[in-house]
Amino acid sequence: MPGKIYRYLADDHARLAGLLQRATARPDSIDPEPYAAFRAGLLKHISMEEKILLPAAQRMRGGEPLTLAARLRLDHSALAALLVPTPTPSIVAAIRTILKAHNPIEEGSDGLYAQCEQLAGAEADRILAQLQAAPEVKVAPHIETAQVLEATRRALVKAGYALEV
Secondary structure, rough: OOOOHHHHHHHHHHHHHHHHHHHHHOOOOOHHHHHHHHHHHHHHHHHHHHHHHHHHHHHHHOOOOOOOOOHHHHHHEEEEHHOOOOHHHHHHHHHHHHHHHHHHHHOOOOOHHHHHHHHHHHHHHHHHHHHOOOOOOOOOOOOOOHHHHHHHHHHHHEEEEEEEE
16 A cells, blocks of 8 residues: 555656646647646656655665665656757657656655655655655746757766657
């Protein structure tokens, strides 16, 4: 039975998926309002995992990071890079491809959330409160430069994805 931390973060995955679905409901365009909410929400979700959950797990393991932390951080970097330029169909497709591989690593029966629940024990309520109190992430305007696209490509390759943007 999934615990509080698991449910909170998995529910956020579902909320984000719904926003992305709404943003791309029309095949000929990306709706900017739900996409903006998705972008801000995904950046906050990544921030919660990077600044609260993964450090808490590492602390509870005596300073040793979870084995899957490195993989998740590469995905987080690739996703964050994809959120910098204005969305295009290829960028949205790349985001979906990464999330399709990434979310099961977090939500699986031995994934990030289950491992953190097990490690947290009595600290689960405190960690959940920290996640719930996490601040919104300041979202910068989209940037359209060749350097940004090249940095995005490098982040994708470093994370092991052969995707076109």
